[in-house]
Amino acid sequence: MTIGTGGNAGPTFVGMPAVPTPAFPEAARTAVADPVLRGNLRHATHTIRAKRAAAVAELADWAELREAGRLIKDHTLRHLDTYLVRLEESVTAAGGIVHWAADADEANRIVADLVKATGESEVVKVKSMATQEIGLNEALEAEGIHAYETDLAELIVQLGDDRPSHILVPAIHRNRGEIRDIFRTRMASWGRPAPEDLTDRPAELAEAARLHLREKFLRAKVGVSGANFMVAETGTLVVVESEGNGRMCLTLPETLISVVGIEKIVPTWRDLEVFLQTLPRSSTAERMNPYTSMWTGTTDGDGPRVFHLVLLDNGRTDTLADRVGRQALRCIRCSACLNVCPVYERAGGHAYGSVYPGPIGAILSPQLRGTASEIDASLPYASSLCGACYDVCPVAIDIPEVLVHLRERVVQGGEAVRAGGKVVLRPAKGHAAERAAMRAARLALTHPGALRAGQRLASRTRRFHPRTLPGPGRAWTATRDLPPLPPEPFRDWWQRTNGGKDGAR
Amino acid sequence: MSGPVNSRDRILGRVRRALADVREEPGGELPYADAVPRAYLREHGDRTPAETVDLLAANLADYRARVHRCTEDDLPSLLARLLREHGSASLLVPPGLEPGWLAETDVERVEDRAESTPYDLDRVDSVLTGCAVAVAETGTLVLDGGPDQGRRRITLVPDHHICVVRVPEQVVSSVPRALDRLSPGRPLTWISGPSATSDIELDRVEGVHGPRTLEVVLLG
Known part of the structure; x- marks a missing residue:
C-alpha cells in the first residue's frame, strides 16, 4: 500500500481547473440565442424523458428502491471514515494499491508519477467525471503523457477541442452533422482518419469511432478510469458503460489506475442490487446498460497485473460538513435531473461553467469549489425551483432545498468549510439591494400600521407606477412585469364589505 | 512536534470533523442491517421457470441479441450453422468448453493462451462461451471467468460472441437474485445486448467497441 503524502498543501483550495467563466446569466444568454444548440438540446432531452x-x-x-438508495448513501456518508478504511483494507488484500489525494493537484501528480513509472507516454481513458473535474488530461499533457478519451461523446469533445456539456453525453450539444464534420476534419491528426465518404448516419459515426480507437486499445499499456461504485466489504469496483470502451480500458492494459471520489462507496455487495436497478433506468432509460464490469484487486492471468486506486477528496469533505448541502454527495451521476430541467434544456451545459452542469451541478460545483467566484455564486440561481429534478432523482436529493440554502449562503454569508478549515464567508456584494428589500419587507410585515399605510399609498398612486423598476430593480423587471396593484388593499376591501358577505364589490 | 500530515490522515480527519454533528445524534450507531430497511422487491412478478426463460428471451431480443433455443442433441449443428452464417473462419475457445459442442463444425479453433496479445484476439472472427448466470428481467448475461467462459478479453475483442445459457438452471428473475449467486472475488462482466451507445442525440445505436453481434443459445 502506498499512501500519498500531502506535501505542503496549505489552506489554499485548488479544485477544478480555472476556466475564466462569466456568471450563469451572461453565459446562458449566448446559448439561448443559438437556435441550433437549443434545437439539439431540446431534441435530445425530450427523447430521453x-x-x-x-x-x-x-x-x-x-x-x-429510491428510498433504499437514499438510505444506503446517507448511512455511508455518516460513517464515511469507517468505510474508507474498510475499503482500503479490502482493496489492498485483493492486490490493489491505494493512494489518497486531498485535492486535484495531488491526484494529478499521483497519476502522472504512476504512468511515468511504467515508462509509457500514453494512456487510454474510460469516461470519468472525477478525472475531468481535476483536469487530469491537461495535467498529463504537461508531463508529456497523451491521454486518449475512448467514450464516443468524450472523443467528440476531445477531437473538437470542446468542453463537455452533459454528465452522461458530454457532446449532447452536437448533432450528427456536426459530429461527422469533427470526425472528418480532426481524426487524422489523432490517429486513424475517418473514412472519406463518412455520412451522418449514427451507425456509420459509431463505426468510424470503432476503427479509430481500436488501434489505441490494442497497443495500450496503461488504462485510466473512474468508478460508479466501490464496495467497502469486498473491495470491488464497478464501471457501468455502454460501448465496450470501458471493458477495453479495464481489461487489456497491464496497469489500471482508477481515480474515484470518496463518496462513491457503498458498504456491502448487496447494495449493488439497488443501484444496478436504478442507475441504468435513470440515465439511459435502459433496463440494463450493455456492459458492466466488476473487479476486485487483480486476478492472475485476467486483466491488469497492477491496479492503483486513487481516492479523491477535492472539496467532498467540505461538502460533507454542510448539514443541508451534504445530500449532494449521494449523487450517482445518472443525469436524469439534467434531462428534465427546463433551465438546462434552454441554457445548455456550458453555461454552468463546470464539468457538472444542470441542477446537480448547480448545487455540487458551488460546494466543491466554494462560492467565491462569479460563476459559482450565480449557480444557485440557475433554477426556477420547479422541483422536476427532485422528482426524478434516484437517490432523492432535494435539489431545490439545497439551491435555496446556497442562495442564502451567497446573500448572507456565514460559516462554511473550505479545504478542511472553517471560514466565515462575507455576504456577496451584488445582493445589497436584495438584502435592503428584505429588511424593508421584514419591517413592514412586523408593523401592521406601516404595512397598511404603505399599501394605501401604493393603491392611490398606482396610475403613476412605471412598468419597470429603476436602479438595481431593473434586473428583476427586465424579464418580468411588475404585478398590477389593486385600486384598494385587500384588507380595506374585507372590512368595507364584511368579508364579501354584503355582496358589494 | 508533529511532522507533515499525510493525505490519508488529512482526509480522514476532515471527514470526522465534518460529521461532528451527526455523531451526536441518537441512533447513529445502528447496525447496517437495521439502518437501511429494504422494502423493495426481490423480483418483479410471479413466474414459472418456463415463463422466466421466456422473459429472458424477450428482453435479450429487445436489445438486439439474436436468441436461439435448442436441446443438447441439436447444439452442435446449431453452432455449426451460426458460425457458417456469420462467415467465421476462426473461433476462440475458452479452456473448459465442452468439446462435444463443436463436433459438427470444422472452423479453426483458437485457444486463448496467457501470452496471446490483444492483436492475436483481434484476428479471430468469433468466440463461443458459456455463462455464469442470466437475468430475465433485464435481459442480461453475466460472465465470471469460469472455465467455459475464459478471460474477460476473449469475449470483448472478437466481433461475434455466441453465449450458451443452460435453461432454466442458469436463469434468475432479477438483479438481486443474480448478485446472490455471484462471487465478488471473481472478475465479472454483465452483458445486455451487443455493444451500443446513446451518445449521438441520446438515441441508442448498436455496435461500437464490443462484439457487434451477440447470439444467445438457450440450451434446455
Whole structure:
C-alpha cells in the first residue's frame, strides 16, 4: 500500500481547473440565442424523458428502491471514515494499491508519477467525471503523457477541442452533422482518419469511432478510469458503460489506475442490487446498460497485473460538513435531473461553467469549489425551483432545498468549510439591494400600521407606477412585469364589505 | 512536534470533523442491517421457470441479441450453422468448453493462451462461451471467468460472441437474485445486448467497441 503524502498543501483550495467563466446569466444568454444548440438540446432531452419514464414505470417498487438508495448513501456518508478504511483494507488484500489525494493537484501528480513509472507516454481513458473535474488530461499533457478519451461523446469533445456539456453525453450539444464534420476534419491528426465518404448516419459515426480507437486499445499499456461504485466489504469496483470502451480500458492494459471520489462507496455487495436497478433506468432509460464490469484487486492471468486506486477528496469533505448541502454527495451521476430541467434544456451545459452542469451541478460545483467566484455564486440561481429534478432523482436529493440554502449562503454569508478549515464567508456584494428589500419587507410585515399605510399609498398612486423598476430593480423587471396593484388593499376591501358577505364589490 | 500530515490522515480527519454533528445524534450507531430497511422487491412478478426463460428471451431480443433455443442433441449443428452464417473462419475457445459442442463444425479453433496479445484476439472472427448466470428481467448475461467462459478479453475483442445459457438452471428473475449467486472475488462482466451507445442525440445505436453481434443459445 502506498499512501500519498500531502506535501505542503496549505489552506489554499485548488479544485477544478480555472476556466475564466462569466456568471450563469451572461453565459446562458449566448446559448439561448443559438437556435441550433437549443434545437439539439431540446431534441435530445425530450427523447430521453419519455423513455426514462417508461423504464421507471416498469418497476412497481421504484419508490422503495429510491428510498433504499437514499438510505444506503446517507448511512455511508455518516460513517464515511469507517468505510474508507474498510475499503482500503479490502482493496489492498485483493492486490490493489491505494493512494489518497486531498485535492486535484495531488491526484494529478499521483497519476502522472504512476504512468511515468511504467515508462509509457500514453494512456487510454474510460469516461470519468472525477478525472475531468481535476483536469487530469491537461495535467498529463504537461508531463508529456497523451491521454486518449475512448467514450464516443468524450472523443467528440476531445477531437473538437470542446468542453463537455452533459454528465452522461458530454457532446449532447452536437448533432450528427456536426459530429461527422469533427470526425472528418480532426481524426487524422489523432490517429486513424475517418473514412472519406463518412455520412451522418449514427451507425456509420459509431463505426468510424470503432476503427479509430481500436488501434489505441490494442497497443495500450496503461488504462485510466473512474468508478460508479466501490464496495467497502469486498473491495470491488464497478464501471457501468455502454460501448465496450470501458471493458477495453479495464481489461487489456497491464496497469489500471482508477481515480474515484470518496463518496462513491457503498458498504456491502448487496447494495449493488439497488443501484444496478436504478442507475441504468435513470440515465439511459435502459433496463440494463450493455456492459458492466466488476473487479476486485487483480486476478492472475485476467486483466491488469497492477491496479492503483486513487481516492479523491477535492472539496467532498467540505461538502460533507454542510448539514443541508451534504445530500449532494449521494449523487450517482445518472443525469436524469439534467434531462428534465427546463433551465438546462434552454441554457445548455456550458453555461454552468463546470464539468457538472444542470441542477446537480448547480448545487455540487458551488460546494466543491466554494462560492467565491462569479460563476459559482450565480449557480444557485440557475433554477426556477420547479422541483422536476427532485422528482426524478434516484437517490432523492432535494435539489431545490439545497439551491435555496446556497442562495442564502451567497446573500448572507456565514460559516462554511473550505479545504478542511472553517471560514466565515462575507455576504456577496451584488445582493445589497436584495438584502435592503428584505429588511424593508421584514419591517413592514412586523408593523401592521406601516404595512397598511404603505399599501394605501401604493393603491392611490398606482396610475403613476412605471412598468419597470429603476436602479438595481431593473434586473428583476427586465424579464418580468411588475404585478398590477389593486385600486384598494385587500384588507380595506374585507372590512368595507364584511368579508364579501354584503355582496358589494 | 508533529511532522507533515499525510493525505490519508488529512482526509480522514476532515471527514470526522465534518460529521461532528451527526455523531451526536441518537441512533447513529445502528447496525447496517437495521439502518437501511429494504422494502423493495426481490423480483418483479410471479413466474414459472418456463415463463422466466421466456422473459429472458424477450428482453435479450429487445436489445438486439439474436436468441436461439435448442436441446443438447441439436447444439452442435446449431453452432455449426451460426458460425457458417456469420462467415467465421476462426473461433476462440475458452479452456473448459465442452468439446462435444463443436463436433459438427470444422472452423479453426483458437485457444486463448496467457501470452496471446490483444492483436492475436483481434484476428479471430468469433468466440463461443458459456455463462455464469442470466437475468430475465433485464435481459442480461453475466460472465465470471469460469472455465467455459475464459478471460474477460476473449469475449470483448472478437466481433461475434455466441453465449450458451443452460435453461432454466442458469436463469434468475432479477438483479438481486443474480448478485446472490455471484462471487465478488471473481472478475465479472454483465452483458445486455451487443455493444451500443446513446451518445449521438441520446438515441441508442448498436455496435461500437464490443462484439457487434451477440447470439444467445438457450440450451434446455
